[in-house]
Structures are given as structure tokens and as C-alpha cells.
Amino acid sequence: MINLPEEYEKEMRGLLGAEFEEYKKTYEQPVRQGLRFNPYKLTKSVWENIMPFEKEQIPWVENGYYVHAEEKEENPARHPYYFAGLYYLQEPSAMTPASRLEVQPYDKVLDLCAAPGGKATELVCRLQGKGFLLANDLSNSRAKALLKNLELTGAPNFYVTSEKPAKLVNNFPEFFDKILIDAPCSGEGMFHKEPKMAEYWLEKSPEYYAEIQKELIIQGAQMLKPGGKMLYSTCTFSKKENEETIAYLLEKCEDMEVLAPLEYEEFSEGFSLEGKSEEICRQLKKCVRIFPHKMAGEGHFLALIQKKEKNRDNIQKKKAAAKKEEKPDACVEEFLKLVSFDFSNGKMKKEKDKLYFLPGDGNMPKLRYLRTGLYLGEIRKNRFEPSQAFAMALSPDTFTSCIMLSSKDIRTVKYLKGETIDVSDLKPIGEKGWQLVCVDGFSLGFGKLDKGILKNKYYAGWRMQ
Structure with missing residues (x-):
């Protein structure tokens, strides 16, 4: 049983009243775990037909499912479908914010505090390859994990930056259709899953994070397009970090x-605040709280906010810059003969010897990027080496030559471990050259075939250990 900080217990008793003892009993129960299937790669019916785990859906998240403790022996993080980007492992209540932002194809979307990617991966999948996501995290090391998780989705239309939010504000005033701010917080909803968070809470309590959150939400409002929607969320219970942050925004920005x-029947409404106007308290009650004694999730707070439309006559529309297409090198053109990928939602751009596919018009400001669009590959001595990210964005329908493996075939694991494999029995197209290696019809990576032997090209940094 975890020892909760005394001051935290006092605050939660005040917040929950008679429900506090019921809340505290949740610490005696197993931690809730879940996964979210990737709607960019497959439909719900396909997922439920191939899902290798027990099918218990998370009732308030359309593509979310519980992963039960007894399934740990199968380890969802080591199943070939995980390496194929078919699902993302995530705590159930943390799936809620991205599911409530209503992202649509062609939106320009910002995830301001995106690492390690639990919400960003869902947002980019909802775009269905159209529009783009800018996923930012101030920490460069955390942004690297974010990049890998986004590349695993197979989505081609994202940028990854590691910038201070203030710099993004200067470059993207009233620009984004949708913004998600999953703010740094005291992590009270993580005490059950990660007991050490209770120790960190004593070092940095809600008062510390509240000032950071107020600055972030104002910065988000400055980047939101009129009529656009922003979702603010935390994995904490404190009013200081939740309702007080939203009240601060409403007082500072009258257009929000x-x-x-x-709705979901077990959602709890937000709390009113003493000393705030009746109108602000009315709006605060529209916020959503997830409590672990009411729902099978560890806890979350979210508020969906819209910026009011301006007089359309006063809005200056920027003329979209024309695309400048670059003619690919001959070796790239030769490789692309194997590909039937849709490149209409962006343009190719070569930087030194690396080739990228930039979503939209590709005209982005100078920022500290970890990735600009889909990394297609590298030109080495007049030959093209396609990237792991490009492989994840392809499928048997979009690549001519494929090695089709089963998730139960031992060669699948051998491939994921970087080994050379014998595929002479599979009758792939052609006797040599590039092959897209697939598991049950979903891409894993590239290999090079020569007389029935596949030389492994699976990215070393992603290999199964």
C-alpha cells in the first residue's frame, strides 16, 4: 500500500468528501493498463478479428482496450503487431484527451507538450494522412522517443520540434485548427502506477506547476485559429492545476x-471556484474529471475550449505559397517505380543526401526540428537506401515486392532481431532487390533479397532485444 503525502490526503478529502475512502481503496487494486489500435492502419472490425489479446473495450474510447495483468506473459510490447505500429500502449484515462479533440482530416494540429507521444500518435492517425501535426516537446531527449512513436504509426504528415513554446507563438499566431496541451503537472493520477511520483510531489507540488500551466494555456490560446478548438489536460486532481488554470484563461482571454x-456517463464534472463569477463557474462545470473510484482509469482532467469566431471581414487570408517540386535523383526515381504511395498532400525535399516528404506546402519557419515530414531515405554513392519510417508508411497495396510473414512464424521474430532469414519457400516477386517485410499484411521494414535469402534492413535502433 502506497503512503500518500499527508498534505495530499488532506486536499483529496476536501475535494471528494465522503467519496475519499472509496478513492483510497483503488490503491489496493491492480493498475489499469490499456492499448489503442491505430485507426490510420486498420479499422475496428479488422483489429478485433486479429487482436491477440482479450477483447475488453474501454467504453469511453472507441479504439481503446484493456490489457489484463494475466496477459503480461505475452508482453504486448514484444508482439510483432506492436512493431508493426498497429497499437500503442497507454493508460486508459490518458486516452481520453485525444479522443475528445475532434481532429479531422486537413486540420493543422499542434501538440504542445507531446513526448513521449501517447496523445500525438492518436492525433496524427485521426488526420488520415491529410493536413499535418506539429508535435513539440521542450526536452530534446524526450522528443526523440516521440519521433520513434510517431514513425511507428506509419503516418507521413507530421513535424517534430524541440522548442520553447514562446518561439512557436512568434511563428504561428492564430494558426492551428486544433491544439492539445497535455501540461506538465504534479502527476497525482500517477501515484498508483508510479509510487515514486508521490515523492516527487513533495519536492514540486501543484503550486510549482500551476504557474507553468497558466503560461502554457495562454500561449496555446495565442496560436489557436478563431473558431479552432484547444484541449487542456493533466493527469492530476488539484484544482490549482485544473479549474484554476481554466479560470485564469477565461479571465485573460474573453474570446475563449x-x-x-x-459525454460518458461516468465522467465527473469540473468544480466551481470560490470568488469566481457565476459565468466562469458555469463554464468550469463543463470540464471533465476522471476519478479511479468511478471509472477504470487512473485519473485525468480535461477541458475542451473554443476560440470565438472573429468578424470574417477583418481576417486577412494568407495566400498559400506555390509548391516548388524538386526532380528526384535517378536512383530515387528507380526505387519509386516500386511504390504507389500518395504524394499529393505535400512535396519532396532533398537536404544534403537525405530525402523527405513534407506535408502541406512544406513552407515551415526555421525551428529546431527533429523531423520535417516523412523521412524517405538517403542517397549513398548513387544508390537510394529507403528509411525505416518510409517502410512503416507503406503496405502490400503500395509496394510492389513484399515478403509476407505470419505473426506466428519464427522468422518474424528473427527479422525483428536483425537476423538474415531464408524466405525461399515464400516465392516473393523477383529473385533479388528491395522487399517490404510484412507481418499478417502489415509492414515491419525493408530487406534485400538475393536467391531466396533476405538481407536484413530493419533499423538497428528499433530491433527487438
Whole structure:
């Protein structure tokens, strides 16, 4: 049983009243774990047909499922479908914010505090390859993990930056259709999953994070397009980090209003605040709280906010810059003969010897990027070496030559470990050259075939250990 900080217990008793003892009993129960299937790569019906785990859906998240403790022997993080980007492992209540932001194809979307990617991966999948996501995290090391998780989705339309939010504000005033701010917080909803968080809470309590959160939410509002929607979330219970942050935004930005997100019967409403106006308290009640004694999740807070439309006559529309297409090198053109990928939602750009596919018009400001669009590959001595990211974005429908393996075939694991494999029995197209290696019809990576032997090209940094 975890020892909760005394001051935290006092605050939670005040917040929950008679429900506190019921809340405290949740610490005696197993931690809730879940996964989210990737709607960019497969439909719900396909997923449920191939899902290798027990099918218990998370009732308030359309593509979310519980992973039960007894399934740890199968280890969802080591199943070939995980390496194929078919699902992302995530705590159930943490799936809620991205599911309530209502991202649509062609939106320009910002995830301001995106690492390690639990919400960004869902947002980019909802775009269905159209529009783009800018996923930012101030920490460069955390942003690297974010990049890998985004590349695993197979989505081609994202940028990854590691910038201070203030710099993004200067470059993207009233630019984004949708913004998600999963703010740094005291992590009270993580005490059950990670007991050490209770120790960190004593070092940095809600008062510390509240000032950071107020600055972030104002910066988010400055980058939100009129009529656009922003979702603010935390994995903590403190009013200081939740309702007080939203009240601060409403007082500073009169053009912002709280919307009631898609409802679920076990959601709890936000709390009113003493000393705030009746109108602000009315809006605060539209916020959503997830408590672990009411729902099978560890806890979350979210507020869906919209910026009011301006007089359309006063809005200056920027003329979109024309695409400048670059003619690919001959070796790239030769490789692309194997590909039937849709490049219409962006343009190719060569930087030194590396080739990228930039979503949209590709005209982005100078920032500290870890990735600009889909990394297609590298030109080495007049030959093209396609990237792991490009492989994840392809499928048997979009690449001519494929090695089709089963998730139960031992060669699948051998491939994921970087080994050379014998595929002479599979009758792939052609006797040599590039092959897209697939598991049950979903891409894993590239290999090079020569007389029935596949030389492994799976990215070393992603290999199964």
C-alpha cells in the first residue's frame, strides 16, 4: 500500500468528501493498463478479428482496450503487431484527451507538450494522412522517443520540434485548427502506477506547476485559429492545476469559452471556484474529471475550449505559397517505380543526401526540428537506401515486392532481431532487390533479397532485444 503525502490526503478529502475512502481503496487494486489500435492502419472490425489479446473495450474510447495483468506473459510490447505500429500502449484515462479533440482530416494540429507521444500518435492517425501535426516537446531527449512513436504509426504528415513554446507563438499566431496541451503537472493520477511520483510531489507540488500551466494555456490560446478548438489536460486532481488554470484563461482571454466534450456517463464534472463569477463557474462545470473510484482509469482532467469566431471581414487570408517540386535523383526515381504511395498532400525535399516528404506546402519557419515530414531515405554513392519510417508508411497495396510473414512464424521474430532469414519457400516477386517485410499484411521494414535469402534492413535502433 502506497503512503500518500499527508498534505495530499488532506486536499483529496476536501475535494471528494465522503467519496475519499472509496478513492483510497483503488490503491489496493491492480493498475489499469490499456492499448489503442491505430485507426490510420486498420479499422475496428479488422483489429478485433486479429487482436491477440482479450477483447475488453474501454467504453469511453472507441479504439481503446484493456490489457489484463494475466496477459503480461505475452508482453504486448514484444508482439510483432506492436512493431508493426498497429497499437500503442497507454493508460486508459490518458486516452481520453485525444479522443475528445475532434481532429479531422486537413486540420493543422499542434501538440504542445507531446513526448513521449501517447496523445500525438492518436492525433496524427485521426488526420488520415491529410493536413499535418506539429508535435513539440521542450526536452530534446524526450522528443526523440516521440519521433520513434510517431514513425511507428506509419503516418507521413507530421513535424517534430524541440522548442520553447514562446518561439512557436512568434511563428504561428492564430494558426492551428486544433491544439492539445497535455501540461506538465504534479502527476497525482500517477501515484498508483508510479509510487515514486508521490515523492516527487513533495519536492514540486501543484503550486510549482500551476504557474507553468497558466503560461502554457495562454500561449496555446495565442496560436489557436478563431473558431479552432484547444484541449487542456493533466493527469492530476488539484484544482490549482485544473479549474484554476481554466479560470485564469477565461479571465485573460474573453474570446475563449469552454465546451462540453462528448459525454460518458461516468465522467465527473469540473468544480466551481470560490470568488469566481457565476459565468466562469458555469463554464468550469463543463470540464471533465476522471476519478479511479468511478471509472477504470487512473485519473485525468480535461477541458475542451473554443476560440470565438472573429468578424470574417477583418481576417486577412494568407495566400498559400506555390509548391516548388524538386526532380528526384535517378536512383530515387528507380526505387519509386516500386511504390504507389500518395504524394499529393505535400512535396519532396532533398537536404544534403537525405530525402523527405513534407506535408502541406512544406513552407515551415526555421525551428529546431527533429523531423520535417516523412523521412524517405538517403542517397549513398548513387544508390537510394529507403528509411525505416518510409517502410512503416507503406503496405502490400503500395509496394510492389513484399515478403509476407505470419505473426506466428519464427522468422518474424528473427527479422525483428536483425537476423538474415531464408524466405525461399515464400516465392516473393523477383529473385533479388528491395522487399517490404510484412507481418499478417502489415509492414515491419525493408530487406534485400538475393536467391531466396533476405538481407536484413530493419533499423538497428528499433530491433527487438
